[in-house]
Amino acid sequence: MSTRDKIVAAGRRAMLEQGYEGTGLGPLLASIAVPKGSFYHFFASKEAFAAAVLAAYAGQYRTQRQALFAQADVSPLARIERHLLQLEQDTLAEGNVAGCLYGVLALAAPGLGGELRGKLNEVFACWETDLAALIEEAQQAGEVDAGLDPREAAAHLIDCYEGTVIRARADDPAAAFARFRKFALAALGAGAKGPTGAPLS
Known part of the structure; x- marks a missing residue:
């Protein structure tokens, strides 16, 4: 693994465990025995570093x-x-x-620069686009309510997932995720009709 990749991997772990603001570059670099000079060879700032971590995670x-x-x-x-x-x-x-790295950075968004906030919005939008296309496919198959807006439904699922991750940290994770799946799938299927046009039970 290259030095840059080692720093990015360590950044992922640190930001997921401690949040963006709680991630200190000194302790992070010390944990992987990389000098600060090497860090600044690859990244101009902590925000540029976070953008690289986000890009790897999103990819x-x-x-x-x-x-x-x-x-x-x-x-x-x-x-x-x-x-x-x-x-x-x-x-x-x-x-x-x-939490999910997207959510971790979203919590810090008020204090972030416009470029990093823009990249965060892009990865959320990319996820929404992919999920919306699948929801639309499910609508065409009669599995999801045809009256739903696929993009809005995708955004809602993502919002609910991000909230579930937070709740899972404070309570029983298995129960939190089970509730999320149960009600997310029920909301998608409500009003859906099968291939014959009859409501799905």
Whole structure:
């Protein structure tokens, strides 16, 4: 692993565990035995560093998401459910985290510069776009209420997920994620009609 990649990986861990504002560059670099001079060789500032961490994190999850969403042998609604399950598994696998990195940076957004806030908005929008396309596919299959706006529904699911991650830190994580999946899927399917036009039970 290159020095830059080591710093980015350490930044991911630190920001997920301590939040953006709680991540100090000194302790982070000391934990991986990298001098500050090397850090500033790669990153002009802490915000530029956070942008690199965000880009790596978002790229990993978009690749995973697109592979799952492309599984044409699985129904669209089942793919949405698998996506929600994957989010849960990935979040819990991170251990003692402050939340999804998107949410972690969103909490710090009032104090961030415009460029980093813009990148954060871009990754949220990208997630919404991917999920909205799958919701629209599920509508065409009669699995999701055709009256829903796919983009709004996708944004709502993401908002609920970010809130679930916060609640999971304070309470029973399994119960928090189970509630999220149950009500998210129920809301999508409410009013949906199957291929014959009959309401889905």
